[in-house]
Amino acid sequence: MDQRRTLAGAIQASGASRTRVRRRATDLAGLLISSLVFLLSSFLIDKSRVNKTEVTVFRWFNDLPDFLFEVLWIFMQFGNLVIVPIVVIAAILLRRFRLAAALGLAGSLVWLLAKVVKQVVERGRPAELLNEVVLRNAPAAGNGYVSGHAAVAFALAVVVAPYLGRRGRIIVWLLATLVCVGRVYVGAHLPLDVVGGAAFGFAIGSLTNLLLGVPGDHSKVHPRTLSSAP
Numbered sequence: 001m002d003q004r005r006t007l008a009g010a011i012q013a014s015g016a017s018r019t020r021v022r023r024r025a026t027d028l029a030g031l032l033i034s035s036l037v038f039l040l041s042s043f044l045i046d047k048s049r050v051n052k053t054e055v056t057v058f059r060w061f062n063d064l065p066d067f068l069f070e071v072l073w074i075f076m077q078f079g080n081l082v083i084v085p086i087v088v089i090a091a092i093l094l095r096r097f098r099l100a101a102a103l104g105l106a107g108s109l110v111w112l113l114a115k116v117v118k119q120v121v122e123r124g125r126p127a128e129l130l131n132e133v134v135l136r137n138a139p140a141a142g143n144g145y146v147s148g149h150a151a152v153a154f155a156l157a158v159v160v161a162p163y164l165g166r167r168g169r170i171i172v173w174l175l176a177t178l179v180c181v182g183r184v185y186v187g188a189h190l191p192l193d194v195v196g197g198a199a200f201g202f203a204i205g206s207l208t209n210l211l212l213g214v215p216g217d218h219s220k221v222h223p224r225t226l227s228s229a230p
Helices: 001-018 025-043 053-064 065-077 083-092 097-120 146-161 168-187 189-210
Strands: none
Touching: 025 189, 053 168, 053 189, 065 083, 065 097, 065 146, 065 168, 083 097, 097 146, 097 189, 146 168, 146 189, 168 189
């Protein structure tokens, strides 16, 4: 009898662990809405000119004081391709293997597809389209739309957010937003470049969540349970 109860308990525990993974309607909505934003931003792109509103927004960020560079440069690295293997390894060390797979898939896929978008939607860098652009260790020429940094940052944020509590999600979204701000500030991208990149990354992250699933609320990473496996 004890053996039967033990076996029944093991089966129930196994079933409970399987129910931890779910696919959310919010990810489907995020995929659809972000895809629309991405398409809309791409339609607004004119490879030969920049509209006045976008110029005004760009100037506001690009003209911010130079002392902000060192701080924003650090935040911009959260959109660098190098961050992808780093967060994957971190997730593996925390025994969050599904998260590691999702981060690797979303991070590499969005980076590769952003390169394709750059070839399809032709738009130069700010210094090619505007005068008196302040460049801070940023490229003066090349394809500007979409921002690869913004795309990577938002794809990773969307993937990791379901594993975090409220404070963790706030930090992740703040970091992704600062990546976008930083790319405009250094003169690497115009505002629509980062808006399109953020939307593109959000779409890829949402698609990844739908494909691989996300954990239930009880499986989120909290400070006191970082070492526990899902």
